Amino acid sequence: xxxxxxxxxxxxxxxxxxxxxxxxxxxxxxxxxxxxxxxxxxxxxxxxxxxxxxxxxxxxxxxxxxxxxxxxxxxxxxxxxxxxxxxxxxxxxxxxxxxxxxxxxxxxxxxxxxxxxxxxxxxxxxxxxxxxxxxxxxxxxxxxxxxxxxxxxxxxxxxxxxxxxxxxxxxxxxxxxxxxxxxxxxxxxxxxxxxxxxxxxxxxxxxxxxxxxxxxxxxxxxxxxx
Numbered sequence: 001x002x003x004x005x006x007x008x009x010x011x012x013x014x015x016x017x018x019x020x021x022x023x024x025x026x027x028x029x030x031x032x033x034x035x036x037x038x039x040x041x042x043x044x045x046x047x048x049x050x051x052x053x054x055x056x057x058x059x060x061x062x063x064x065x066x067x068x069x070x071x072x073x074x075x076x077x078x079x080x081x082x083x084x085x086x087x088x089x090x091x092x093x094x095x096x097x098x099x100x101x102x103x104x105x106x107x108x109x110x111x112x113x114x115x116x117x118x119x120x121x122x123x124x125x126x127x128x129x130x131x132x133x134x135x136x137x138x139x140x141x142x143x144x145x146x147x148x149x150x151x152x153x154x155x156x157x158x159x160x161x162x163x164x165x166x167x168x169x170x171x172x173x174x175x176x177x178x179x180x181x182x183x184x185x186x187x188x189x190x191x192x193x194x195x196x197x198x199x200x201x202x203x204x205x206x207x208x209x210x211x212x213x214x215x216x217x218x219x220x221x222x223x224x225x226x
Contacts, residue, residue: 001217002032025090026154041067045075057180081166114212118198129186142191165200167192
């Protein structure tokens with residue numbers, strides 16, 4: 001497995017780096033993993049862009065000092081404060097033997113193990129009116145992690161986020177954003193590793209996720225810049 005480390009110079013380059021990761025995995029057939037802390041931003045999904053209040057939602061994020069990013073996948077807006085940890089695991093698709101559900105189960109179990117390594121007892125599911133609501137989430141009191149997946153003919157990307165701290169800040173920016181989008185959201189449902197009694201250091205969570213997602217596979221590490 002190829003392990004890429006380092007944060008890009010800006011949020012647009014970060015987004016491009018993940019696309020390049022998937023393309024390389026498709027071309028070479030070698031799984032690759034990124035675990036990093038994205039820049040301060042609110043990332044909107046396709047469903048958000050179709051909402052009548054989308055322009056107001058973008059303005060609400062920008063007014064609070066967050067860069068605005070548009071993701072190519074579905075789902076609802078997600079806020080990154082600079083301490084939020086993201087991960088992207090790209091794997092070659094092998095004749096469909098590893099199904100979407102199987103990948104979700106395997107990656108979710110790894111994230112749960114990483115959180116346990118951080119002293120957080122997380123379980124599948126999320127409270128009602130959570131941010132970016134979906135069926136592949138982990139909660140420890142509030143929602144602490146969410147997963148998404150995109151599958152091409154030649155590669156699959158399973159990605160997600162883990163909130164390390166700043167749960168109040170995430171709730172504060174997403175409340176007006178979701179209000180503009182017409183999406184029910186309760187800021188009290190935002191959890192974090194720190195809120196659940198774990199460390200508030202993002203690098204501690206990055207290390208735990210890398211260990212859990214790599215597993216027993218041999219690793220080639222690349223430090224990325226720019």
